[in-house]
Amino acid sequence: MLYRTARVLEHVSLADRTFRVRLECPELAAAIRPGQFVMLRLPNTTDPLLGRPFALYDTVLDASGTPVAVEVVYLVVGKMTGRLAEVTAGESLQVWGPLGKPFLDVGTPDRVTLVAGGIGQTPFLAYTRELLGTRGFGGDPARPRTKSVTLYYGVRSAALAAGVDDFRAAGAAVHLASDDGSIGTKGFVTQLLESHGKVGPLVGCGPEPMLHALAKVAAKWDVPCQVSLETPMACGVGICFSCVAKVKTPDGDDYKRVCIDGPCFDAAKLVWE
Incomplete structure (x- = not known):
């Protein structure tokens, strides 16, 4: 595990109350793998005292293809993320990681289906790149693990849909659902998934009720399913x-x-x- 004070290279809005922060930390960028996370803490303060966990969204490469920065995406929900949203490029954050274990091995299926709810899409951009073999992580060379990746992404409303273009640019097919019908299909993302018929393996991240519903779908279909807990x-x-x-x-x-x-x-x- 690395502990660093990292400079903020970029801090941009992706959607309503949703931001992407890019941190200059080459050693961390070279070591981290999709599914792992980092802890972030505001420097020179004890309020809040503790760091908060954030999933790896993506790594950033320099012109030679060397990882030089990590990106995380977050939703403002409390004091820590509220203060984090005020940090500007050029300032610093305390970061430690990589933490946790990467996504479980899915083998080499023809397709991998990712299912996200709320801010649960955040671990899936780097994972999409890894699955399709367009980028290696953690020192592993890039190699295809599947032929295609599909992302089912559910949000409360269109204003909260973050990073959709990033996923499409990375090569994922994206299907959207929203509680109010303002984007994609109206209803729960697991309902949208079921309406398209049996697929697998499944990989989910989002609120626990959504993950529980996804686990039930996987059991009914008898397909492998892993979930990234929030x-x-x-x-x-x-x-x-x-x-x-x-x-x-x-x-x-x-x-x-x-x-x-x-x-x-x-x-x-x-x-x-």
Whole structure:
């Protein structure tokens, strides 16, 4: 794990209350893989005291193809993200990572289907590049893992749809759903997924009720499904046990720390409550 004070290279709005921040941190950019995350903290303050977890959105390469920066996307929901939105290019943030484990191996299927709700699309841009073999991460050379990637992305309204053009430019087919029908199909993203028929493997990220619904769809279709949990965290390194998830084991139910055992889990092995 690396701990750095990183300069903000770019900080832009993607949608309503949704921003992308680019951090200059070559060592981290070279080490991190899709599915992992970083902790960010505002420097020179104790309010808020703790860092917050943010999934890798993408890495940035220089002219020679060397990773030089990482990008994360976030939604303003509280004090930390509210203050983060005030940070401008040229200022610095404290960052540590890479944390957690990358996405689970999906093998080499013809298609991988990603399902996102809310701000849950954020881990999927780098993952799309990795799956299609257009970029390697964490020192691994680029290699295709699938022929096509489809993203099903659900939001409350059109104003909150962030990064859609990024996914299309990366080569993903994108299908949109919204609660109010202002963009894409009206309804839940899992309903849109089901209406298109059986696909798999499935990879999900978003609010827990959406992930639970996705797990039910996967079980009905009998296809592999992994989910990236958005569990609140305090330390990010497994010390505080504040981010546990209940899982099934051969010896009965147990608990795993999302920050070090996840955030990606086999949906069939989670205990949904």
